[in-house]
Amino acid sequence: MEPRSRSFYILSAFFGLFVLFLYGPTLTIGILSFQGEGGGLTFPMRGVSMYWFYDLFEQQAVGDIWGSFRRSIVLGLMVMVTTVVVSVIGGLAFRKKFLGSGILFYLIITALVIPSILVSLGVGLLFSQSGLNVHWSTSGFGAQLTWTLPFGLLIMFAVFNRFDKSYEEAARDLGASPWQTIRYVVLPIIAPSLIGVALFGFTLSYDEFARTLLTAGSYNTLPLEIYGMTTNVTSPVLYALGTLTTLFSLLIIGGVLTLALLSNRRKARAGSDAGRAV
């Protein structure tokens, strides 16, 4: 191996600063959420306590935090499952050109680049003008899908661009039906990427704010609840909530990564070469 150049050390320092920039603020509010009872939104810490966490669990005057948390999780799971299923089928379909596939592709790109407030405004108007009530599980669900589906599809496009078609040809030569090919050959190979799509689907939905703003109706999701708090709560209870939701996100991410790691190990142990080509 050639020795490390000087630029390596400069770039390492740059990367270190970038990571600090990414994580520093979050860590700071993590620390400040343990602020003492008389403390404020910035340092110095006036003692260390769990006061603001207790506050979060007791005080219901600021709104329905736990209800919104529950709704956000249910909505996140709904979006996650839909995103995975629709993206896989869509990704499979887009491997062949069909009439209008170009138009649909541009629609997907539009969904990705359209300012989020337009989706919120448009879906809100659509429901109110057709006499329907906006609700997080209908209009909110659909509005979030316009953001998570294009993401899932882009990942699937990337996956299928790297997919070795000779696996499928081999399956076909051995007499597998199209469905068997997909079920026993394609799906197991792309399974690790599906975990990624699922993670994206859930977290993008769980944190989505702009698209649910006008489409959630009278029951808030968690980001909306937090947004409401920023305008009228000026105590570290905000940080306590931020710390808890961030911890929850990290827990989900950690769980998914462990899952991916374990399945990789199992695959390596089983000695199968499935997925190596991905």
Added chain:
Amino acid sequence: MKKLLENRNLSGWLMVSPLAVVLLVFLLMPIILIVIVSFWRATEFSIIPAFEFDNYEFLFGSSVTYKVFYNTFKYALITWAFTLVIGFTVAYYLAFHIRSLTWQVALFLVCTIPFLTSNIIRMISWIPFLGRNGIANTTLMSWGVIDEPLEWLLFSDFSVILAFVHLYTLFMVVPIFNTMMRIDKSLIEAARDAGANGAQILWNVIIPLTKPGIMIGTIFVVTLVMGDFITVRFMSGSQSANVGRLISNDIALLQYPSASATAIVLLASVLITIGILLRFVDIRKEL
């Protein structure tokens, strides 16, 4: 039945039908409705179907409009420049200076994880840093760099752009890293054998080959910043405005027709920007 399924167009549409339905109902129809409503008239309590250009006339006749559009493009341009430089450097480091795949993946994940946490929380978390008595000010004062707290750290254009860079640099890192990983390493060896130094390799080999990734990242960052309304509101302390905020203010006042007109003009400017950018790259090939 079998014959029908063998028809490529039909089976293709059958498979994308759930996707098409979602995009039709929650994307296309809402956009069309916004276009329609932008010609409607608003009273204090309701909106009335009409076909008049008053909303657009008012929009283009007001000096505020030009100011917020100028702001929007300004934020997009400055954020783009910063995210590009930072994102490119980080991706370059990960792709060419980290030698084992395990470490590449691990460090890449380190960069990705914050993206999966709440944007609002990440914005809030700048308050203890930038506030009047925040960490930045107290540190600078204890070092003797400044005598009194800097007022422009929080609730200013500075903090808005800082938050944008903080939130969106990842959208540059991921596509650029993706394209860099696909560069054939023998090209770089060939350049070195031919006598190119590090800077020449970077400028003449790596950057040209990374252009598609840069374009995709650019599209993401530019559209996210142009369409934003919450970061600007929150980080500027409601002191400056972009188009998104103009729209959300109208919505808050139930002025849907004028919000719609502004939204259409915003959408048009975003799509034109993207159209220009897409001339330089074929997205589907580059994923």
